[in-house]
Structures are given as structure tokens and as C-alpha cells.
Amino acid sequence: MKIESAADTLSALAHGGRLAIFRLLVKAGPAGLAAGDIARKLDTQPNTMSAQLLVLSNAGLIRARRDGRSIIYTADFDRMGELLQFLTKDCCGGRPEICAPLAQTVNACCPPKKRRA
Amino acid sequence: MKIESAADTLSALAHGGRLAIFRLLVKAGPAGLAAGDIARKLDTQPNTMSAQLLVLSNAGLIRARRDGRSIIYTADFDRMGELLQFLTKDCCGGRPEICAPLAQTVNACCPPKKRRA
DNA sequence: ACAACTATTCACGTATCATTGAATTATTTG
DNA sequence: CAAATAATTCAATGATACGTGAATAGTTGT
Numbered sequence: 001m002k003i004e005s006a007a008d009t010l011s012a013l014a015h016g017g018r019l020a021i022f023r024l025l026v027k028a029g030p031a032g033l034a035a036g037d038i039a040r041k042l043d044t045q046p047n048t049m050s051a052q053l054l055v056l057s058n059a060g061l062i063r064a065r066r067d068g069r070s071i072i073y074t075a076d077f078d079r080m081g082e083l084l085q086f087l088t089k090d091c092c093g094g095r096p097e098i099c100a101p102l103a104q105t106v107n108a109c110c111p112p113k114k115r116r117a
Numbered sequence: 118m119k120i121e122s123a124a125d126t127l128s129a130l131a132h133g134g135r136l137a138i139f140r141l142l143v144k145a146g147p148a149g150l151a152a153g154d155i156a157r158k159l160d161t162q163p164n165t166m167s168a169q170l171l172v173l174s175n176a177g178l179i180r181a182r183r184d185g186r187s188i189i190y191t192a193d194f195d196r197m198g199e200l201l202q203f204l205t206k207d208c209c210g211g212r213p214e215i216c217a218p219l220a221q222t223v224n225a226c227c228p229p230k231k232r233r234a
Numbered sequence: 235a236c237a238a239c240t241a242t243t244c245a246c247g248t249a250t251c252a253t254t255g256a257a258t259t260a261t262t263t264g
Numbered sequence: 265c266a267a268a269t270a271a272t273t274c275a276a277t278g279a280t281a282c283g284t285g286a287a288t289a290g291t292t293g294t
Binding site for chain 1: 120121123124125127128130131132133136137140197198201202204205206216217219220222223224226227
């Protein structure tokens, strides 16, 4: 991931409302949530929500699919993974100080089962 | 870290120039770099650089100390670690899909030597 | 004190972003 | 086809962010 792309992706998340949306979609998992449901949960107007979803979508952080009248949004885990890799690669290139606490968190969630060179 | 604080921190990084500054400071490590040196390396005017450094500083991502006529900036690893923990905790709470590739990166840099409960 | 150097602060114009009411598109149901 | 539902797009407004020239503050050496 290039630096400008990373900045754009960070920009999409750099907004209280959009960050809340993304968290919600991550929690929802692959099933996702309809735009209207998200709007109701976060107490936001439909058109405002649409605009926020569009920003996240353009950044590649979420995906949309139609289901009847509703449009279901899901978090794009790959994209988020790329961003986190960019940020951590950046840090690890220099010193491991940042990664130490992060490694704890990550390994608590995803303990390394296999080891590959 | 609260969501609004996380959004503010992301906002500071959501800018090509500022992200480049932060990367540079992370690479520089605890020794840091003078404001003028950063400005020259990134081909930016001194006052513009000052403004960008202020934003990163207000977000807690970098620290400043005076050394003679120069002001030396260093990356705040703790703060960055908090942000990454917020983002990964967010993801791990739901599904491990995001963390899997991230765990690879982190463990490549900071392999878990000890295991503690 | 003075000049040189480093960096910041201030004021200002421009550009971009965020939100909203109104109108529009798409889908389902009667 | 018409009505109801779900979501988006459009147009406009207010707010915020960005970069820069000019002026200011702190430090060093003479």
C-alpha cells in the first residue's frame, strides 16, 4: 500500500461517525447491516448516513450489496488488514517498541499456531 | 482510548504530508529529527512544517524538545501503540479475519518469546 | 547590544468537508 | 400501474482544514 492510499484510507476513518459505522460493521461480521439499520442504531439521518457510507466505500473499507429494497454493507477485512500492515510495517522497520504491546493484543486474539519461514 | 480520541488521532495521520513526517520520525527513533531537517527532507516550507508538526503534536503522536536553536521531534511510540490497539481490539472483538495477516506482520517483527497469562 | 539562525505564530485566501431538505432511483406489494 | 418502502443523489449552506507571506520569539556567537 502506497502512502497516499494509506492517507486516504485513514482519512475515511478519521471521523467519529464513520469510525462508529465501521466498528458496527466489523462487529456485524459477514452478515453485515442494512443502511437504514445503521442509521437508526447511530441516530443519523438517512442521507447523512449515505454520504458517510459512500466515503467508507470509496476508501475500500466497506462493501455494498443489494438485498431487496435494502442495501447491506459489510466491512472489508482485507482492506483494513492492509492498512494495519502498512502502519505496523512502518513502525517495525525502525524499532519494535510500538509492536510490543500490539503483539500482545494481536496474539491474544490470533495466537500463532503455525510457523512458516 | 475512546472513539473520539481515536478519530482525532487518525485525523492527524490522515494527510500525506503528516504521515510522511511521522514515518520519518519513527525511522529516526528516539534520537529524533530537528524541524528544519524534516522540512528539508520532505521539501516543505518551515511554516507549513510547523503547522503540520503542531497537528501531530496535539494528537499526541510526536513530542518536542529544544536543543539549542533547534527543536527536536520524536515519535511517541506509546500513543501509536494505543491507536493500533484500539483498531485491532475493534476488529478482534468480532472476527479474527483482519488479525490473521496482521499477526504475521507483527510476529515477523516481534516474535513472541515469552508467554504470560 | 547586534546580527545570524531556527522555528513558530498570525492573518488571510482558497479549498475541501459535513450536514440537510428536496428530489430521484430502485424494489416490493396490492 | 400506483402506493409504500429503502436508499441515494442533488443543491446549497456553514464549518473546517491547508498552505503561505509577513511578523515574532528564542538561541548562539561576536
